[in-house]
Amino acid sequence: MTKKRVTLLDVAKHAGVSRATASLIVRGSPNITEKTRQKVLKSMRELGYVYDRVAANMRSQSPSTVGLIITDVANPFFSELLIGVHNALEETGLIEFLGTTFDSDAKQERLISTMLEHRVGGIILCPVSNTSPETIERIKNLDIPIVHAVRELPSIDCDYVGIDYTAGTQLATKHLIQKGHRRISFLGGSSSSSAWKERLEGYSKAFQHTGLEVDESLIVESSVTRQGGIDAVRKVLFQKNPPTATVCFNDLVALGVMQGLRDANLIPGEDMAIVGFDNVHEASLYNPPLTTVSSFARLIGSQAANLLQQRISDQSREQQRIILQPELVVRSST
Amino acid sequence: MTKKRVTLLDVAKHAGVSRATASLIVRGSPNITEKTRQKVLKSMRELGYVYDRVAANMRSQSPSTVGLIITDVANPFFSELLIGVHNALEETGLIEFLGTTFDSDAKQERLISTMLEHRVGGIILCPVSNTSPETIERIKNLDIPIVHAVRELPSIDCDYVGIDYTAGTQLATKHLIQKGHRRISFLGGSSSSSAWKERLEGYSKAFQHTGLEVDESLIVESSVTRQGGIDAVRKVLFQKNPPTATVCFNDLVALGVMQGLRDANLIPGEDMAIVGFDNVHEASLYNPPLTTVSSFARLIGSQAANLLQQRISDQSREQQRIILQPELVVRSST
DNA sequence: CTGAAAGCGCTTACAG
DNA sequence: CTGAAAGCGCTTACAG
Known part of the structure; x- marks a missing residue:
């Protein structure tokens, strides 16, 4: 018995403006007078409007999600990386799907499929160590942006962030x-x-x-x-x-x-x-x-997210490889 | 320079069937002859068709994602819980957005908003310890299914999985x-x-x-x-x-x-x-x-995912509280 | 700012 | 199985 979803058109009617105007406002267009803006925002609050990014992005053909595929959530290195990715993405309005392969090629395959079907704008992939040739071939044919992190697949050319x-x-x-x-x-x-x-x-x-x-x-x-x-x-x-x-x-x-x-x-x-x-x-x-x-896990994550965003906005840009230089941290175990 | 996305209509034309038929096939309908099915599947492979679940779910008004909000990815308890949720969801075709609050109410607020705008079908929430009354009020007014896990908010009635x-x-x-x-x-x-x-x-x-x-x-x-x-x-x-x-x-x-x-x-x-x-x-x-x-983290995760699914398919069903009974595991630290 | 139309990629609900 | 139409909630691209 869910209530019917409040749409932009409902908001527009309630505020006495056109749907086009309401649309401009949710997208933060500058050329709307402050007065109408306030009026519409008020209607949104009153009606409990929730912007539907999925519909918006479907129409505008711009992605709202990216996929992040890692090997193991329980490994603190990857949880740090995850935080780096999340922080970098947060400001851009993109949200990430997380997938964990546990270093299994089959799982990696399935995750990539699922993410593609969910229309991700790109994928940050920490490939499993024995990624099969079929998967590689498939990734190559992907026409969506992909950034590799942590591990590099020798036979694939793409943006990469890792450390030396x-x-x-x-x-x-x-x-x-x-x-x-x-x-x-x-x-x-x-x-x-x-x-x-x-x-x-x-x-x-x-x-x-x-x-x-x-x-x-x-x-x-x-x-x-x-x-x-x-x-x-x-x-x-x-x-x-x-x-x-x-x-x-x-x-x-x-x-x-x-x-x-x-x-x-x-x-x-x-x-x-x-x-x-x-x-x-x-x-x-x-x-x-x-x-x-x-090995700067968090930095790898944020750099990978940045590369992916850049790749999404410009598919033809030059390929990048970012190799961070590691540092020795001496403590008492040696 | 992305190639244009291959649509179901493209596939149907290529295979010489109607779009309706192709749609039935991707959804696994049984009353299609094996012969046409194979023909259409072949066309899909040849064209490199990727099913667009986002469009499908938007039309059918059935969700394809759920949100999972936890306190800390780096805590092994939560990474176990995450795996439990993921495994239970995997079979259903649902995919989860992960959010980490680090026990901050503001972050929790933002994550809930983002997830709602992304049209999640429901949320599994491990609430931050000092969840503000405003957030609680907001969650109450949410007309989407929500399941609490691990921590219970005293003023909220909803499905809950935790341990004693x-x-x-x-x-x-x-x-x-x-x-x-x-x-x-x-x-x-x-x-x-x-x-x-x-x-x-x-x-x-x-x-x-x-x-x-x-x-x-x-x-x-x-x-x-x-x-x-x-x-x-x-x-x-x-x-x-x-x-x-x-x-x-x-x-x-x-x-x-x-x-x-x-x-x-x-x-x-x-x-x-x-x-x-x-x-x-x-x-x-x-x-x-x-x-x-x-404390059976993985089990809590899978149970929460199950409750959420049931709640999604039937909003009016009776509320459930699942309280797992803990077990003492004696080792040499005592 | 408005208004009407078309479209993103699907599903729904028909009549045939 | 086909075919044509309408719709999910938005944005786009106009003319006004």
Whole structure:
């Protein structure tokens, strides 16, 4: 038994103006006398009018929504990114649909479809690590703006915002080497993602620059979760020549590594130095406070939102790649 | 230079059928011969047709979106709830707009407005703790379905899903009393929220049942974050008669409490027993693993989504309140 | 500022 | 199954 929706025409009649005038007012046109404006706004309040952006945008063919597809809401890196996107979008009147893939290609497929059917004006995509060729092909044929964030798909040309992972882990690894460590493991993440490859490259580079050799047995993949960190550290801890330090795929993994060490009665930061990646808000609250590489999640989010808006308003503009430079944040875990 | 959107009429022409037929097919009508169906589906693929749910729902006056308003994405409780909502909605073709209030009434206001203008079919609202009377009045006048979750607004009648907080903290407090504790603090949360009041009631009840008295100086409010926990535990730790155990507003606060203890060179679980609330996925990974009360976040989410759907399809149906019964999960922090 | 018409991409509700 | 018409709530693009 919903009441019938109040339309602009109802408002116009109530205020004694034309529908065209009322339409100009809701869109904030300047060339309407203040007096009529007030009169119409008053009618809107009295009738309880709610502007229908969906109808408006359908007619004007301008989008009112964008899609944001991330891998995991529970990962603080992504919740920060989400906030960055939201804040940047807030002022523009755009609203975002959120989708979470949990790194599943099938889910990513479905989310993209659903969002397209809902007429999003564009999509910010943090692609799953093993995005299938079919999905890539499909994305390519999409005639709607798309911005990639965090991870880049090698075969796709489009706007991208990410950080220089290679520089980041290089920074982290160098820091450990300077502290005197020689056996340094690299824990967590999946080798199929570009984000992993780039990080590993930084790790390797740091070794090369010091003339040291990388020991492959110290490189362990895992899921990008706390549990993944626990699992990964176990695999290196019981080798005959265990590492004295570790670079982690991200802070979440680092947290797991700390846990895994404690489970083995070792003290994180003392028995093994640990560097994370992301500088998650809570990294300073870890025990011990975590040395990590800041990846500016919120900034990535707001930059991606900005790129998307620009792309929406001008499809033909030049492609942009924004690569943020990471910073090492030294705390007591190293 | 976007290509023109392919419409149902384009598809119909291409397949040599009428628009009405094509429309029946996208909506999955059964009384179409398989042969024409295949023919039309083929045309859709060839033309790259994307169904426009926005237009469809506008015409049929049935909603395709719902709003979900939570307090904090970074809180694992809410990210679980979010997943619950998403999963339940996925099958129905509804898609959700996510809004985060950070417990600000102004933000909540703005989010509700934006969602209404985007024609959501309903809203799942986890209201901010100090929701203003104006907002409440406005929500009342809303003629769209709304379901409250997690927190209840006392002056509003509507569908609600939450858990029995009173029973939860009572369980937690009783457990500590049975373990021999007498000085038990209650840390975190804001006394203006119903969720806090109910929890405190459970805490008090447990004392009453054992003939013990509550010491008001052991009840400390804080923000519902890890930092809040650190701050709160400090305030009780340096009293002349500090508590030997604590019930925390939630797991996030409990994590902060552990940290605060360590900062004071105390061992969580040994020098002070700790019970959390929520049974966040990571609670079992805390150090020490956290005794906590399970609040079934994901289930709350899916139940809220179900209630909302039912309410959308039948506005006049009887109001529902679903109160889940919490369970104590004992681990080594107590 | 007004007024009347057309259109965004669909569905509805017919008669055939 | 077809075909033509009307409508969801707006905006567009006029002539006045």
